[in-house]
Structure formats: structure tokens, C-alpha cells
Amino acid sequence: xxxxxxxxxxxxxxxxxxxxxxxxxxxxxxxxxxxxxxxxxxxxxxxxxxxxxxxxxxxxxxxxxxxxxxxxxxxxxxxxxxxxxxxxxxxxxxxxxxxxxxxxxxxxxxxxxxxxxxxxxxxxxxxxxxxxxxxxxxxxxxxxxxxxxxxxxxxxxxxxxxxxxxxxxxxxxxxxxxxxxxxxxxxxxxxxxxxxxxxxxxxxxxxxxxxxxxxxxxxxxxxxxxxxxxxxxxxxxxxxxxxxxxxxxxxxxxxxxxxxxxxxxxxxxxxxxxxxxxxxxxxxxxxxxxxxxxxxxxxxxxxxxxxxxxxxxxxxxxxxxxxxxxxxxxxxxxxxxxxxxxxxxxxxxxxxxxxxxxxxxxxxxxxxxxxxxxxxxxxxxxxxxxxxxxxxxxxxxxxxxxxxxxxxxxxxxxxxxxxxxxxxxxxxxxxxxxxxxxxxxxxxxxxxxxxxxxxxxx
Numbered sequence: 001x002x003x004x005x006x007x008x009x010x011x012x013x014x015x016x017x018x019x020x021x022x023x024x025x026x027x028x029x030x031x032x033x034x035x036x037x038x039x040x041x042x043x044x045x046x047x048x049x050x051x052x053x054x055x056x057x058x059x060x061x062x063x064x065x066x067x068x069x070x071x072x073x074x075x076x077x078x079x080x081x082x083x084x085x086x087x088x089x090x091x092x093x094x095x096x097x098x099x100x101x102x103x104x105x106x107x108x109x110x111x112x113x114x115x116x117x118x119x120x121x122x123x124x125x126x127x128x129x130x131x132x133x134x135x136x137x138x139x140x141x142x143x144x145x146x147x148x149x150x151x152x153x154x155x156x157x158x159x160x161x162x163x164x165x166x167x168x169x170x171x172x173x174x175x176x177x178x179x180x181x182x183x184x185x186x187x188x189x190x191x192x193x194x195x196x197x198x199x200x201x202x203x204x205x206x207x208x209x210x211x212x213x214x215x216x217x218x219x220x221x222x223x224x225x226x227x228x229x230x231x232x233x234x235x236x237x238x239x240x241x242x243x244x245x246x247x248x249x250x251x252x253x254x255x256x257x258x259x260x261x262x263x264x265x266x267x268x269x270x271x272x273x274x275x276x277x278x279x280x281x282x283x284x285x286x287x288x289x290x291x292x293x294x295x296x297x298x299x300x301x302x303x304x305x306x307x308x309x310x311x312x313x314x315x316x317x318x319x320x321x322x323x324x325x326x327x328x329x330x331x332x333x334x335x336x337x338x339x340x341x342x343x344x345x346x347x348x349x350x351x352x353x354x355x356x357x358x359x360x361x362x363x364x365x366x367x368x369x370x371x372x373x374x375x376x377x378x379x380x381x382x383x384x385x386x387x388x389x390x391x392x393x394x395x396x397x398x399x400x401x402x403x404x405x406x407x408x409x410x411x412x413x414x415x416x417x418x419x420x421x422x423x424x425x426x427x428x429x430x431x432x433x434x435x436x437x438x439x440x441x442x443x444x445x446x447x448x449x450x451x452x453x454x455x456x457x458x
Contacts, residue, residue, distance in 0.1 A: 043118035049082050056118055079108045096134040123161050125153045138198030146176055166191055187225040194233040202234050213242040217268025257304035283308040287334030323370030349374045353401025 043056035058064050067073040080087040089097040100106045106129055112122050132139045142151050153161045156168050169192040174181045188195060195202045208215045227247060231237050244262035245252065251271075258265070258276075265276045276294075278285040283306075285292075297313060298306055310328035311318070317337075324331070331342045342360075344351040349372075351358075363379060364372055376395035382388065390398075398407040436444040 039115035040117045041114060042116070042120060042122050044122070052082075055114060055122075076108050094134070096131055099131040099134055100129060121160060125161050132198075136197060137193060140199045142198060166193065169193070169196075189232040191232060195231070195237065197234075202237055213240075218270060219268045253301050254303055255301075257302065288336055289334050319367045320369055321367075323368065354403060355401050 041055040041058065043054050045053050047053070052058060065078045066075065067078060080090070086097055089095040090101050092098045093102060100111075110129065111125060113124055114122070139151070142156075145151055145155065157164055167190070170181060170185065170190055200206065225231075228237055228240050231240065240246075243260065244266075245260040248262055252262075264280075265274045295301070309326060310332075311326035314328055315322075315326075318328075331340045333340075361367070376399075380395055382390065435449070436446070438445050
């Protein structure tokens with residue numbers, strides 16, 4: 001038995017191992033950290049951080065990024081020590097880095113690998129963990145290419161995922177439908193991301209019934225660009241005016257005379273039939289006026305300034321030939337010309353008594369009103385039994401409008417004496433003219449009543 005062995009190792013084996021270790025340590029010390037390097041660092045010039053513009057500028061100072069195994073810090077901590085803007089994003093749950101790191105399961109180097117050479121990209125999203133929605137564009141509608149193969153980052157971003165050329169959209173979709181793309185870009189421009197967000201908030205799946213302006217009737221037919229003319233962004237679409245005249249000013253047959261609210265009369269089903277609440281106007285429609293066509297009053301579709309006086313429309317219907325003035329409503333109503341009313345008490349000739357029952361045409365022959373005489377004799381000719389003795393007198397001096405009788409004669413009248421004894425005529429007060437004047441008004445016959453009353457022979 002050899003007593004110089006230490007377990008399974010001989011003294012010579014131990015010495016050889018120690019020598020080999022010393023050689024390795026010596027080589028490492030003389031060659032620097034390059035002995036342990038996993039590859040060259042990225043040399044692309046970027047933002048200046050403490051005088052360092054690229055990872056390659058760090059040189060062989062491995063400890064700048066890689067903490068010692070016994071150090072409590074991690075590689076991610078070292079990244080954030082330099083990239084303070086990323087550190088701030090991690091506390092913002094709405095940012096891309098904040099979303100990815102919310103569960104702390106993703107590391108910086110999962111997306112930003114290093115030691116792949118001076119010209120290699122610092123961002124590699126092939127791991128598929130990047131929350132694309134945080135960029136404002138979702139990949140929801142870009143799961144598969146037109147050949148049904150899954151999309152890769154390079155399909156849209158090329159070799160650098162940090163950059164995006166908007167022309168990529170047009171180039172790809174031009175191959176799918178060139179005719180549509182030509183028309184679409186002419187209408188809305190080439191900035192596809194200005195309107196499209198990947199989930200079709202504005203696009204072919206847009207539901208207009210959820211918008212403030214609902215599409216119905218003939219509004220369903222026009223293409224989008226007919227109303228959203230010149231819209232290049234989602235904000236442009238949302239700010240499109242919803243008032244009628246924004247699109248239909250050129251179609252306004254009323255030339256602005258009825259204002260700008262087309263919807264007050266018209267419906268999306270079409271310009272006709274149209275309704276107008278005339279009660280909103282100064283001239284209310286009632287009675288027979290409801291049956292009149294708009295064009296009869298609003299000639300040549302002129303609405304503003306249309307006169308509201310009766311005479312403006314009904315001058316040709318005036319049977320009075322203007323003699324009653326132009327205010328037809330003083331006698332007539334919107335229900336029709338008849339029945340008509342006229343307050344005769346407003347005229348110089350008041351109607352009372354039996355005059356109130358006389359038909360208008362009895363006095364106003366041939367509908368002549370103005371200048372109608374008011375003298376009694378104009379209608380009531382002197383009766384024969386007056387024998388012309390009352391010529392020049394007004395009927396009203398004896399008669400009243402309540403009737404021809406009883407009549408009262410008011411001229412001085414000689415009162416016969418009572419039996420020649422100076423009687424006071426108390427028996428003659430109720431006598432009528434005919435009681436004494438049986439033949440004519442110039443001859444009085446006392447004996448008609450007093451044939452046996454002859455006191456003293458007189």
C-alpha cells in the first residue's frame with residue numbers, strides 16, 4: 001500500500017491540478033475579461049448616458065452590467081441604473097415596459113439581448129411578449145398574413161422593430177386589392193394609422209348606430225367619403241359636423257329662408273313628403289288655411305318675408321272691392337268666408353231694435369258698403385197717408401227702431417179744449433193720429449169721438 005496518496009488522488013495529481021489552475025488564472029489576468037466574454041457588445045450609437053453612447057463603449061468593465069454572484073443587485077437593476085427613463089416607465093402600468101414587467105416575470109435581456117456583435121439589433125421581439133396595444137395599434141386584425149401564415153415582427157418592421165415605415169401598410173394591402181387601395185388613399189390619404197388602430201374602431205366593422213349620428217333612410221346609401229370628405233385621422237371622423245346643411249346646403253330649395261334645420265320639416269327617408277309645424281311661425285295655420293298648398297302662399301318657394309295680411313292673398317276674393325278696408329279678419333274667420341260677423345256698433349250707424357234683424361244686403365245693395373246712406377228715408381220711403389206733410393223730417397222724430405208703432409209726434413200740436421171750458425186734453429194723450437185725422441192729416445174730425453157730446457149746443 002502507498003501511504004503517499006490522499007484519497008483517490010496522488011500527490012502528483014494534486015500538484016498538476018494546482019499548476020493548471022495557476023496557469024488559467026494567470027492567462028485570465030493577462031488577457032482581461034475577454035477570456036470570459038460571451039461575444040462583442042452592440043456598437044450602434046444611441047443616446048448619451050453619462051458619456052457612454054453605446055454598450056461597446058463600456059469596454060471590458062463587465063461589472064458595469066454584471067453584478068458579482070454574491071451581490072444582491074441583478075442585471076435588470078444595472079440596466080435601470082443607466083436607463084432611468086425605462087425605470088420611470090416600469091412604474092407606469094399604461095406604458096409598454098410597465099405592462100410587460102407588471103408580474104416581474106420578464107427580464108430586460110428577454111427582449112434586449114447582448115453580446116451578439118457590434119452590428120446586431122438590441123431589440124428582439126421573437127419571444128412574443130411585447131404588448132403591442134400599448135403603442136396605440138393592436139395586432140388583433142393582423143394575426144395572419146394573406147397567405148394564412150402568422151405575422152412576424154419583421155413583416156411590418158423589417159430588421160429593426162423600433163422603427164415602422166407607414167408605406168408598409170400600403171405596400172401590403174396594395175397586393176391584396178389594388179383598386180380599393182387606390183380609391184381609399186385618394187379619399188383618406190396614406191397615413192393608415194391615422195384612422196386604423198388594429199381593432200377597427202373606424203373601419204369596415206364600424207357600427208354607425210353606436211355613433212351620435214345614426215344612419216337611416218337615404219343616409220344609408222352614400223359612401224363614407226361623401227360625408228367624411230378629407231378625413232385623414234380618427235379625430236377628423238369624430239369632428240364631422242352632423243347638421244343637415246353641412247351636406248345639403250347645395251340642395252336647399254328654400255335658399256336659406258327657412259333656416260338651417262332641415263330636420264324640422266324633412267326626414268332621412270327623403271325630401272318629400274315634408275312637414276312643417278306652421279305654429280312655429282308668426283302666422284298660425286287653422287281652419288281653411290290648413291288646406292292651402294304651400295306654393296299658393298309661398299310663390300316660387302319664397303318663404304322669408306311672405307306677407308301675413310289677409311288682403312295679400314285675398315284681394316282677388318274681396319267682394320267689397322276694398323270698401324271695407326284690408327282687414328278681412330274683422331268680419332271673417334279662417335273657417336271660411338261664411339258665416340261672417342261684423343260689429344256694426346263700430347260703424348257710424350249702430351244697429352238696434354228691428355234693424356238688428358235686417359239682412360246686410362237689404363241696406364248694402366250689391367255688396368256696396370262704403371258710402372251707404374244712414375238717413376231713414378233712404379230705406380223707408382214716405383208712406384202715402386203722410387200726404388207729404390212730414391217732408392224734411394226724420395222718421396226718428398216720431399218712430400223708433402223698435403217698430404213703426406207706437407209712434408210719437410213731437411211737433412207742437414194744438415190741444416183742443418174740453419167742452420170749451422179750457423180742458424187740459426187729458427183724454428187726447430193716448431189717441432193716435434188716425435183717431436182724429438180720419439181723412440188726412442190736415443183735417444181733424446172731432447165728432448168721430450164726440451158726436452153726442454155737445455154741451456151748450458156747441
